Amino acid sequence: MAIKEIMPPQAREVLLADPSAVYIDVRTEREFANGHPQGAVNIPVAFPDPARGMVMNPDFVKVVESHFPKEKKIIVGCQAGPRSNAAAGLLQQAGYQDVANMVGGFGGMRDPSGNVVAPGWAASGLPVSQDNGEGVSYQSLAAKAR
Numbered sequence: 001m002a003i004k005e006i007m008p009p010q011a012r013e014v015l016l017a018d019p020s021a022v023y024i025d026v027r028t029e030r031e032f033a034n035g036h037p038q039g040a041v042n043i044p045v046a047f048p049d050p051a052r053g054m055v056m057n058p059d060f061v062k063v064v065e066s067h068f069p070k071e072k073k074i075i076v077g078c079q080a081g082p083r084s085n086a087a088a089g090l091l092q093q094a095g096y097q098d099v100a101n102m103v104g105g106f107g108g109m110r111d112p113s114g115n116v117v118a119p120g121w122a123a124s125g126l127p128v129s130q131d132n133g134e135g136v137s138y139q140s141l142a143a144k145a146r
Contacts (some may be wrong), residue, residue, distance in 0.1 A: 005102075008049075011023065063145040079120075080105045
């Protein structure tokens with residue numbers, strides 16, 4: 001099944017119209033702490049590894065499942081789009097039925113020349129938060145999944 005794609009303004013509209021919808025920011029904990037869409041929770045799909053670049057988070061789906069039912073409306077976003085597209089695919093494979101990938105992510109998607117092809121959440125002027133506390137941070141969410 002094809003992964004549904006939405007742009008940042010559409011994602012904001014969905015989140016405002018449906019308070020039960022959730023935005024999962026799949027970027028690293030450091031990226032998330034530096035700013036993220038208001039109301040987002042952080043569940044990284046991959047972690048930085050000095051030797052290998054990025055490595056998949058083996059607990060990604062488990063942590064999502066421990067907090068959100070399969071019928072939950074979920075929007076996933078990353079920095080530009082590729083990680084969240086992978087995360088959306090993992091969630092669909094796990095049986096989530098209403099998953100959308102936010103194209104452009106938080107920082108925007110660029111072509112090889114550096115031109116913006118999809119503006120991100122921040123560049124779209126949408127509300128940004130640095131809240132990284134209980135129930136939002138990956139550490140707090142992962143602890144409850146154990």
